[in-house]
Amino acid sequence: xxxxxxxxxxxxxxxELDGNPYKVIEFQHVKPGKGAAFVRIKIRNLSSGKVIExxxxxxxxxxxxxxxxxxxxYLYDDGDFLQFMDMETYDQIGLSKEQVGDLFxxxxxxxxxxxxxxxxxxxxxxxxxxxxxxxxxxxxxxxxDSQGGKKPATLESGAVIQVPFHILEGDTVKVDTTExxxxxxxx
Numbered sequence: 001x002x003x004x005x006x007x008x009x010x011x012x013x014x015x016e017l018d019g020n021p022y023k024v025i026e027f028q029h030v031k032p033g034k035g036a037a038f039v040r041i042k043i044r045n046l047s048s049g050k051v052i053e054x055x056x057x058x059x060x061x062x063x064x065x066x067x068x069x070x071x072x073x074y075l076y077d078d079g080d081f082l083q084f085m086d087m088e089t090y091d092q093i094g095l096s097k098e099q100v101g102d103l104f105x106x107x108x109x110x111x112x113x114x115x116x117x118x119x120x121x122x123x124x125x126x127x128x129x130x131x132x133x134x135x136x137x138x139x140x141x142x143x144x145d146s147q148g149g150k151k152p153a154t155l156e157s158g159a160v161i162q163v164p165f166h167i168l169e170g171d172t173v174k175v176d177t178t179e180x181x182x183x184x185x186x187x
Contacts, residue, residue: 002064006056009039014046014065017054021046021065021118046116047123049101068117069126074107082107084115084125093122100125105159106133106177127177132186133157135171153182 004015013024022043031037039056046065072084072093081094082104093115097104103125107113111131116124138153150162153173161175163182172186 003061004064005061006039006058009041009056014067015043015062016065017043017062020048021067021123025051047099047118049098066119068120069114070117072113072115074109074111074113076109082125084113084122087112095122095125099123102180103127103177105180106131106155106157106175108133108157129178130174130176130183132172132174133159135163135167135169135173138163138167138169141165141168 004013009024009027011024011027015022015024022045024041025044026042028040029037030040036058038058040053041056042051042053044051046067071087073087075083075085075092077083078094081096082100083092083094085092095115099122100107107127111127114126115122116126133155135153136156139151149165151165151167152160153163153167154160155173155175159175159180161180161182163173167173167182167185174183174186175181176183
């Protein structure tokens, strides 16, 4: 099986630790005045979403996790689980809201997603970094609203984000799903 060493570590690399898959979200190469160099990493558990910090030394090796990614369609929320369908086999699986995390705020029925499987078990969902969603509710504009100001807007997915004053109900906006921020109005 393939391994990841200290020199292979960079943002986005996936590794296995204690049987759990992790993804590197931050790393810092440290070369102290005395002693050997090492790497400080922040890694996110792909199953639980928890972030931990770890120090990696020159001889440390990690297994590459057995991960498989499948294109699936988000169908609906049944109250307990979010239901997804494999686009090729039409098999359905359910994931809890904890497994999906904050991405659920930007998901709408019928959306294409990538489901991450670890040793055959679905563990996480990935959606595009930017999505286009319709504004369903936002306060009206008033004379004197300043340029550069923001107001809350509820999107069709249920998420509430801050948008510029010129955005109105019915407009479609592009949203960054990792930051939960307005990017631009879609024409």
